[in-house]
Amino acid sequence: MVEDGTVMRGRVTVYSVPGCAHCTQAKATLSALGVPVCDVDVNKHRELRARLKELTGLSAVPQIFFNNLFVGNNEDLQNLVRPETDPERLERLVLSVREDPVPLDAPPVPEDHGLHSDAEVDGACALSEALRNLILKLYSDHLSEDGKRVDYKAMSRSPFFERYCDLAVHLQRVDLLSLSREEKLAFFINIYNALVIHGNLRLGFPKNIWQRYRFFNYVSYFIGGEVYTLQDIENGVLRGNRKGVAQLLKPFSRNDPRLQVALPDVEPLIHFALNCGAKGCPPIKTYTPQDIDSQLRAAAEAFLENDDSCVIDSARREVKLSQIFKWYKADFGGTDEKLLNWVFDHMGASQKKRSLQALLSEGKVKVSYLPYDWSINSTD
Template sequence: MKPTFYLLLAFLSFSLNAQKNIHHRWDRMLQEYVDESGQVNYKSWYQNQDNLDAYIKTLSNLPPHESDSKNSKLAYWINAYNALTVQLVLKNYPLESIKDIKDPWEIKCFNTQEKSYTLGEIEHEILRKMEEPRIHFAINCASQSCPNLWNKAFQEKQLEAQLVCVTESFLKDKSKNEIYPTRLKLSRIFLWFGKDFGSKEERLEFIQRYSGVRLSNPKIDYLPYDWSLNK
């Protein structure tokens, strides 16, 4: 029995370490192919897709456990969504927009032991149901009007600070939102997913908190959405 026990202990230890370090490979790729403004060098990445494919395979083999923390699950699925989006673009490269791909969010692109997922399912059935509205500024749809693809992997221990950073960055980026005390020109993310931010008053409080602009009964409009590739 003892050899079996120690083998099991070693396996569990290996699994825990693998999960702890699971996103390091993705972090290195982001630093290599994504600049500080979120623009992606798809041309170079297209020439070297092996690391990306290997990372996604690792994710599929190490899905979150029920006992994992909420932040661990969020980091896993945010990183998975972003990596799968890049992989989808590279599989169809060259292209000018993710919308050049037929129904890009409805393609089964990720398998775990339990289920196959589309990008839409990851976003709507997993991430949005975790009731963390800031995920909308962490996931990237490979388009200019999307929140930038951050050039760091999301990590369980740093997730709160990371979500604050990407949310503030998105709201303060005047190419994505124009925020003044009495007038808002917002990203359509706030139109499409408005209920994720609560009531109108709660949405305004959210925008005020992360933009740093004190609002006074502002008029609200929405900016056009640029679906051209983030390159």
């Protein structure tokens, strides 16, 4: 295994069994860390079970060792990589695998048992989990606390970004048709936000309307055997194959194989999760399939509570909204009345919501749109 041009001398050993979801998640997390993983199937190599129980006192899987140091199970590993835990301990573990050869008292592995490569991060869920863990690491290191600004320069120098680029190549092997609706939402939202950053780092941030149009119709990943641009992901997949801003045609034609991947209906809440790299966009977060709708609704509530996105002017009987609601008005009902009702229904309990309720109960309300800040969301 090579990381930043340095050969890793040690290994991480994972004792697992096929079909174990916790084992799959653990291996995806380790792959995202860029460490060499030796995966030992204890069903196939039963002679190691007794020895393993002697070492740890446990028989459940996965069991994870950094060289000769027992880290624990998948839950222990996930706790270890969380940004709020002790990052120095994780760095020491990775450094030990990078610099120290496998010691004589390392846990046993079958003879000629090779290390797993990136190509063995199989399946959309495992790969997206590995990519998500890398994205989380990059975001924790290079995002502002509010998620609205990115330190692009520092991120471009990060070994974790290079690792992300290497792993993103394997998106071409993903079986998108196997994804559930929830998995598809989380997968494509996370990929979209990461692809915007990837495109900005490789090509530079678009500075005018023409450059933006070209950027979103050019920057792409090869996923599941097909090319998906940013426009394809947003308007083709997540908006149920609807025309985007300034688009004359739908992203996918009737015979386009990508149409099978598109969600059957538009998902309005995605507009509060997708970040196009501008300061006027919602904050950048990562999403998981579990409770994805609750996560998106929480993102919408936070967006609407921000005065940069929604202002209630009771004196003028006016509601001022982000341009996002103008560009995608059809997704929110298509009329001012339906738009305002959607906004009200998706607000959290607050004074702002009570003010809007009072206006709506009194009759006609004017809708206008706030200026959009297209400047780059960089910390510089």
